[in-house]
Amino acid sequence: MEADSAVVEDGPSLVPLPYSGRRILRKRDMRGGPRSLFDREGPLALEIGFGDGRFLVELARLHPDWNLVGVEISLASVSRAFRRMHREGVDHVRLYRGHGRMVVRDFLDAGSLRRIYVNFPDPWPRRNQLSYRLLQPGFFRMAANRLAPGGDLMLTTDHAEYFEFARGSAEASGIFEESVLPSPPETLRTKYALKWQDQQRPIYHAVFTPTERPSPPARETHIEDMQHALLDGDLSAVRQVAKYVRRFEGGTVIVMEAYRSLTDDGLMFEVVVEEADLRQELLIKAWAKQDGVFVGLQPFGDPMGTRGCREAVHAVTDVLKTHGLTVRQAWI
Numbered sequence: 001m002e003a004d005s006a007v008v009e010d011g012p013s014l015v016p017l018p019y020s021g022r023r024i025l026r027k028r029d030m031r032g033g034p035r036s037l038f039d040r041e042g043p044l045a046l047e048i049g050f051g052d053g054r055f056l057v058e059l060a061r062l063h064p065d066w067n068l069v070g071v072e073i074s075l076a077s078v079s080r081a082f083r084r085m086h087r088e089g090v091d092h093v094r095l096y097r098g099h100g101r102m103v104v105r106d107f108l109d110a111g112s113l114r115r116i117y118v119n120f121p122d123p124w125p126r127r128n129q130l131s132y133r134l135l136q137p138g139f140f141r142m143a144a145n146r147l148a149p150g151g152d153l154m155l156t157t158d159h160a161e162y163f164e165f166a167r168g169s170a171e172a173s174g175i176f177e178e179s180v181l182p183s184p185p186e187t188l189r190t191k192y193a194l195k196w197q198d199q200q201r202p203i204y205h206a207v208f209t210p211t212e213r214p215s216p217p218a219r220e221t222h223i224e225d226m227q228h229a230l231l232d233g234d235l236s237a238v239r240q241v242a243k244y245v246r247r248f249e250g251g252t253v254i255v256m257e258a259y260r261s262l263t264d265d266g267l268m269f270e271v272v273v274e275e276a277d278l279r280q281e282l283l284i285k286a287w288a289k290q291d292g293v294f295v296g297l298q299p300f301g302d303p304m305g306t307r308g309c310r311e312a313v314h315a316v317t318d319v320l321k322t323h324g325l326t327v328r329q330a331w332i
């Protein structure tokens, strides 16, 4: 393992880290495309929902010439996996905290991927949760654009109903062939694979191969810096905030609670945004400046700059209006 001069604190001792280990990737790292993150050429593979990261370690050892990107939505899991990468000393693995569908849609180029792995995806079993499932026909169409010739998507799951759902989605996309096969041994050693095998559950595995490359999906424009509003009025007049719901086409914003900031007179609003298969918890701050009260999205948690973020700023602005503030200008 080659180390450069980066040094971070990792547990009790200071450990020199290779480039890949400097930090968990953020959106700005992804903008140049995953290839820009590696210091070498090589087949690129993506694992969506890597959990504790043990599969990525196996994969790095199985394919030492591959460049691996893992995406995982849970911050706690990403941190755990990040520490694992260091412990195990694997290079050429990059970890991103975010949404698998967005990585495929917004940060990958056509024909750039050798393989997408999805191991034991969250099944979202209830009828009203089906839209949260990752492997929808639309996802298969995006994936078909991102996969290189000969590339594929490998699914392993214990959930018979999700397995059939994914097969149905691939078929509905109209551009995939499937092979239902025994699971390769490495997919049977993930945390969830071991858990379900312990409980004697059957495991299902399929490889989906695109038969054509459709046109690229439209990328979402990330507009984090523009979600602000400027209001006139007095923030100290806001004493109590009731829960507030704002619905928009494609989602819902719920303003849950507000706190007075410890460092200034600002108010911090905890907001939940639900859009298609994305749920984000955001912090929206309102703070008084000389020329008015600003309302804006806080970068905490590296939020994904979707329409829901704009709507969250709107929702907080709506709440403040009920307390007598008025909107002078909105960049949302």
Ligand SMILES: C[S@@+](CC[C@H](N)C(=O)[O-])C[C@H]1O[C@@H](n2cnc3c(N)ncnc32)[C@H](O)[C@@H]1O
Pocket (backbone or CB within 6 Å): 048, 049, 050, 051, 052, 071, 072, 073, 074, 077, 098, 099, 100, 101, 119, 120, 121, 122, 134, 190, 191, 192, 193
């Ligand atoms: C059941 S766990 C499986 C974890 C791991 N693959 C394994 O086999 O042990 C599903 C994982 O997918 C993650 N996840 C769910 N939806 C996701 C999404 N849209 N993008 C990225 N990760 C996601 C969850 O946070 C969770 O860690």
